[in-house]
Amino acid sequence: MTRAGLLFDQPELEDAIETDELVAWKKQRYLEFRETMRETRYPCHFAVQAERADTARYLFAGNARDRDALLKVREGLRQYLERYQSIADRTTLVLFFEPPPEGQSEQEYRDQFWRVLEFLNERDPEPWPRDVPEDPNDPEWEFCFSGEPMFIVGRAPFYTDRKSRYTPYGLEMTIQPRRALDDISGDTVEGQQARSVIRDRLEDYDDVAPHPDIGDYGDPTAWEWQQYLLPTSNEESLDEFPFEIDTE
Structure with missing residues (x-):
């Protein structure tokens, strides 16, 4: 256990790897993530910077099918949201799930992703924020937990062409609190510049064009939750939110 409870920072992870204190699947997941983020071609500048500047925090959750793993996610996310503003202006939480013992279908990964969010929503310690629809x-x-709205990105093995969403070993989720993104929203000059750069890099990095559902928060033609776990094909789109949100 680290000084932040369930969460690791980068030096703690590297020390655990050097001293062989990290079990094999956790070491594998983090090293693959680190290598991806440190590629100069990776399209998301903010994700790369969070890894390089040690402003990301990491949680190893176990098997996404297990209730104990979901409870761990709930507690780890609560810990992160409690202290993220003291980490840096721009920070992210990375959730690694244990690789499944055998191959999973795309639909199984999708079901697990949305089950994680449904589980968090069902066990949210705080009421839904009044200023979020x-x-x-x-x-x-956008999805809220513990009183905080956040942007979520899912990565999984089935994204063989959409490489910016690909990870070979299992489900992965990154979470960024909305407050950490307010100064680079779509209506700011910095935000517009950053999105332009990311979209250009996506076209070079992925083997498929950027999905048409990718848009800016607040854009009346875009829903953020459609971007959480993008379809593999640009001809597909998630038309209905997968579960009923509890706002009590």
Whole structure:
């Protein structure tokens, strides 16, 4: 256990690897993530910077099918949201799930991803924030937990062409609190520049064009939750939010 409870920072992870204190699957997951983030071609500048500047925090959750793993995610996310503002202006939480013992289908990964969010929503320690719409079909809606709205990205082995969302070993989720992104929103000059650079890099990095559902928070033509776990094909889109949000 680290000074941040369930969460690791980068020096703690590297020390655990050097001293052989990290079990094989955890070491494998982090080293693959680190190598990806440190590639100069990786499209998301903010993700790369969080890894290089040690402003990311990491949680190893276990098997996504297990209730104990989901409870660990709940507690780890709560710990992170409690202290993220003291880490840096720009920070992210990376959730690694243990690789499944055998291959999984794309649908199984999708079911697990949304089950994680449903589990968190069902066991949210705080009521839904008053300033965030309760309807997922409102363009200003986004997932909330412990009173904090956040942007979520899922990576998984089935993204063989959409390489920016690909990881070979199992489900992975990155979470960024909305407050850490407010100064680079789509209506700011810095935010528009950053999105332009990321979109250009996506076209070079991925073997498929950027998905048409990728858009800016608050854009009336885009819903953030459609971007959480993108379809593999640009002809597909998630038309209905996968579960009923509890806002009590």
